[in-house]
Amino acid sequence: MNFDRIPLSRRNLLKAAGAGLLAGGTSACSSQPQAKAPIGVVGKDGKRVLPWSNWSGNQSCQPNERLVPRSEEQLLDAIRNASQNIRSVGSGHSFSGLVPTDQTLLSLARLRGLENINPETMEADVWAGTRLSQIGRKLWDHGMSTINMSDIDTQALGGALATSTHGTGKDLGTLSTHVTQMRIANAAGEIIECSADQNSDLFHAAGNNLGALGIMTKARIKTDKAYHLKEHSWMMSEQEGLERAEELRDSHRHYEMYALPHSDYMLGIAIDKVDPADIPENQAEPSGDAYEAFRMMSNLIDYMPFARSWLVNFGAGGVEPETRYGKSWEIFGNLRDIRFNEMEYTVPAEVGPQCLREILQTIKQKNIPVIFPIEARYIKGDDVWLSPFYQRDGFAISCHNFHDKDYKKYFAAIEPIFWKYDGRPHWGKIHTLAAKEFAARYDRFDDFLRVRKEMDPDGRFLNEHLRHTLGV
Ligand SMILES: Cc1cc2nc3c(=O)[nH]c(=O)nc-3n(C[C@H](O)[C@H](O)[C@H](O)COP(=O)(O)OP(=O)(O)OC[C@H]3O[C@@H](n4cnc5c(N)ncnc54)[C@H](O)[C@@H]3O)c2cc1C
Structure with a gap:
């Protein structure tokens, strides 16, 4: 998709006009230094916790803790020792209220990269914190390509799979349909592996998990030959x-x-x-x-x-x-x-x-x-x-x-x-639906809620928006 490269001829005229209007509307600037209050709040460990905002700025929150584990073991320890709710965040490219929390905000930005890249099976294991842009580049070195991609590729894999992120193509499904296995940490701090044959209910729920089932750490993806x-x-x-x-x-x-x-x-x-x-x-x-x-x-x-x-x-x-x-x-x-x-x-x-x-x-x-x-x-x-x-x-x-x-x-x-x-x-974009309307649109809505409860009986991975949309 190349909409950002269209030659809008006559655009210079418009650009000049628009820029002129913008300049006309700019208020006077001051070079006086302004005393500003420090941003964020002081966390449990005495360090400052910064507020969070999504890509477009329509969602924001002030978590009281931010965690960025360096390994799966550190993640599991964090979950086992948690005294409050945890919301996972990818790259903040969702427009709906999936991420905001005033409790723990957890990012897998340090769990990234590809492993077991196999040109024979055409599969690769990808850590959930990996940005989509990193996947295509790395696969290319092994003679492989992703099957499809969304409009942009700055999302984290974990975030993209949580909301059925998709590209376009009549014979091509969402990015989740290219996943054959996942590892997900539940609220007890255990890794549960799933695929079409193993824990298959979890697998069918996890392809659009909203971060409500636990923290996905890694996924195995199918690929195509480099093209x-x-x-x-x-x-x-x-x-x-x-x-x-x-x-x-x-x-x-x-x-x-x-x-x-x-x-x-x-x-x-x-x-x-x-x-x-x-x-x-x-x-x-x-x-x-x-x-x-x-x-x-x-x-x-x-x-x-x-x-x-x-x-x-x-x-x-x-x-x-x-x-x-x-x-x-x-x-x-x-x-x-x-x-x-x-x-x-x-x-x-x-x-x-x-x-x-x-x-x-x-x-x-x-x-x-x-x-x-x-x-x-x-x-x-x-x-x-x-x-x-x-x-x-x-x-x-x-x-x-x-x-x-x-x-x-x-x-x-x-x-x-x-x-x-x-x-x-789209679960990651703006809508006004609540649980009742979703239940009417999805035959397996109750099954999703059942799997959610098995993975997280006390709702440790939920926030207000999810409680509203899932009716929990
Ligand atoms: C400019 C722009 C272009 C876009 N283009 C497309 C497009 O072409 N196609 C499309 O379908 N969508 C598109 N989107 C939407 C976007 O792909 C989705 O909202 C996606 O979920 C964002 O991924 P993220 O990494 O930013 O996740 P976030 O927005 O940070 O989080 C989204 C969800 O993922 C969960 N999550 C994150 N990491 C994990 C994890 N490790 N385990 C479990 N849950 C996790 C979060 O808890 C949250 O529920 C676009 C968005 C923007 C801003």
Whole structure:
């Protein structure tokens, strides 16, 4: 996916205008040193414990303890000796309230790396604290690639597997579906191993565990032979994008769309394996950050809301097609340095384009002030109990707004449309559902709760958000 490299021609004009407006709004700066209170609280050991915040800044907390064990044994000791609740954190890329706690915040950032990389079985063991970006690079040295990847690759493996993190591809499931074994520490401080044949209930629950079953320390993942990718992106009309969605999905290994609210356009991105011999020697330079261009356009629109539709069409109409090539991990990993908040629901694949059309119409009809592109992806169904793709192929629709713009009214207007199409929310993104609604959407919800109770009878791994969403 290469949305951050789209050549938004005419963007310099918008950028200059947006930058000018921003500069005009900057308040006077002072060089006087300001006395500031120390950040954080003093922990049990007398050391300062820093507050925590997620990537977009919409979730934050002040834990009274932070733990970063150096080994599985240290982790198990910490759990056995814990006198309060423990929440695990990966890289803080979830938008929902999965992580915040005022008690112990535990990170596996020191338990990272790959082991037992086996090009014969095409499997590798990955510590849960490993960032996804490290996996593809390391596998490449052994002639292997990840089967798929999410939009970005900065998440920790443990965090990604906790929420069914996915990429796109009609025949490709979430990252959890590439896992064959896991090691999870329960509340008694014991490691429980699971796979499709061993502790299989735990395995089916753990593919979307929300950090509610315990702390996952390591996973064995299936991989593919090392491969190169060709990514092609092009702008088409919204009408064409919606009508050709299934055809394009079926003719590419990965296909996704970016619909541009208030415009008549949609961007298609198709990614396929390519023979390295077919990669041109001189690749065109990537053309810049389209998210940044949208940010500038959004600033401009704040001052001229009446021109919203015209401006977005003007920018989108100038987008040229672009192709880039690279190793699998180079093409998969996008950079997102414009922050945003996000709601994502997955609806059954067959009604996906219809649901997306209704969302785009609603934004226009209600004149919702958002221009942030809406991402839509196809993902293969699975048998992970709380996966949004449980027993059905899905079409995931992701609505965003810039982190400093109001997303609540926008998401409130769109969420009922997802419900109408039997949508299931991404557990790591913003939604307003509680246990009752989840129970109605997931046949194995009660089974998940049973396994949770076996792993953690006293709810030591829960926080307020999980108690609300799981009804514990
Ligand atoms: C810019 C951006 C792009 C994104 N792109 C995608 C995308 O393409 N596809 C997609 O599906 N999602 C995407 N997401 C969402 C993201 O992948 C998920 O929210 C993911 O769970 C975040 O992983 P993390 O490592 O940051 O975990 P955190 O957000 O820190 O934690 C998430 C959950 O994992 C649990 N957890 C963390 N480590 C462990 C462990 N070792 N054992 C047990 N539980 C653990 C936590 O307790 C928590 O419940 C994106 C998010 C952002 C901000």
